[in-house]
Amino acid sequence: METLAALIIGVLTAASVYLMLARTFMRFLFGLILLSNAVNLTIFASGRMTKGHPALVPYGADAPLVAVGNALPQALVLTAIVIGFGLLAFALALAFETFRRTGTIETDELRFAEPKEDTQQ
């Protein structure tokens, strides 16, 4: 199971790096989304993937009666997904606003903060 997860993570990372090398900011963002999913899977897989039961203790018992799955990575991944969602929403809004104001999101043309003549001094 971990091997499969590792392969998926590898493919996702490779695809995201390819996308992030593109000159358009949108492609970069898509790459970032894939990468963030790859990272989430990494966290999930590092908690070990076992065929366990939900981490619930039956009423009256002190400890779970059967082998339970590790609940912590799920909590971590959930937090990471929520945070990642927020950040990506911001990044998409930023890309949209930039396109609306400047008419481009090609990284080569985005030189408003560092104009070209500036570098030739």
Next chain:
Amino acid sequence: MNWVLVMPIAVPFATAVIVYLARNYPAGRWISLAGSVLSLIASAALMVAVLREGVVAAQMSNWDAPFGITLVSDYLSAVMVVITAITGLATAIYALGEVPEETERLGFYALFQVLIAGVTGAFLTGDLFNLYVWFEVMLIASFSLLVIGGGKERLDAGIKYVALNLVSTLVFLSGIGLLYGVTGTLNMADLRGAVAASDNQGLITVIAMMFMVGFGVKAAMFPLFFWLPASYHTPYFAISAVFAGLLTKVGVYALMRMFTLVFVGDVGFTHEILIWASLLTMFTGVIGAAAQMDFRKILSFHIISQIGYMTLGLALYTPLALMGGVFYLVHHIIVKANLFFVAGLAKQYAGSTDLNRLGGLYKSAPLLAALFIIPAFSLAGFPPLSGFWAKYLIVKAAIELDMWFVTFVSLLVGLLTIYSMTKIWGYAFWKPHPEGYDPTPDRAPARVTATMITPIAGLAAMTIIIGFFPEPFVQFAQTAAMQLLEPTDYVTTVLGVQP
């Protein structure tokens, strides 16, 4: 005991909520100012507790470490929290003069308080995943503050800043995931033992490098600094100052924490890389600054160059070097924030930050000129200002290790720093204004000038105090360095048992 650790985080968050609700009223900015004063009091209380007990820790919701989230403060964390509150207060005052009302209505002060809360949280947490969360709190607030007020330049800068910082966050996050997979814990104090006991030291070193890259981007180390000079010269000056003072230092702090507490198994390898990265950071930063002709761009490159000194203090990994690193960290936050404040006021007076279109400030604003000299020469390391002691400690540590090349580069970079500072001095202050008028303070209303010059004067006074009476500060830095190198206290206080 809990409250001492919680308050420095809770106060700015509470202030943020109230300020957001009051954002349409003039009262909002005063509430923000009051909140910053309260934060300073809360952080001073934390400092008192730390001075009394050495290390203070609190388990949130009484979940014992390593299962719950731990807040913990040793000397280094405490001083960083205090300095964050001081910078926050200075910025809150400065922003009163600079930030226009439309921006206030967008929730400027609320975002600013969230930023301060995020930075403080990052300094106080004792849990790695919690550190990630604080980084994100800080990031989302800084993204918004960077682009608030609009304009093509800010949006462009925002894209570069957002893109590179998000990548670094993901590298950091995957490092956390892998470290959890290897050790089964995320509590930093617990990780120290778990990492040392791990039988997979090779993998640990790989993970350490992921952390180095993740924090290296945040700290703007060579070769990962490109987002910084692309973005720091665009936002409001108050925001530039708080970014320049605090945000990169969170990266340096995280490096110092992780590479003294957790990743110390292969010091010969990891810290050697840090030495070279630090030297290149120092050198490329200062050379980049020499090529710039804009007040804020010069200062931005100098942040990078100075970051190199701090990480060098960590990389040399002796008590003296770390002590220098801690001292440098504190001194630099004050000085750098102040220089950005000065740049903002220079723009108010003379209408630009481009050195070619500045001039005559020495004649028309001698007070500002005097207040520029103090942080500028402190940055360059002139005795008896605070920067001299910071550089002196680092250079002395390098000499004691017989690292002559490191010593040479440190001194050379100091020399080149003077070059940049005299360039600003010559162009902005000494030469006559190119458009032929006297840049007079009258161009701005007196109230605006007063609110903007108060924090500059305050921070300059702190620079002088540290410079003339370095003894208590050096001793404090020494204790902080000893705690970093020998974190037994830290570990036992967090875990509550003898390891």
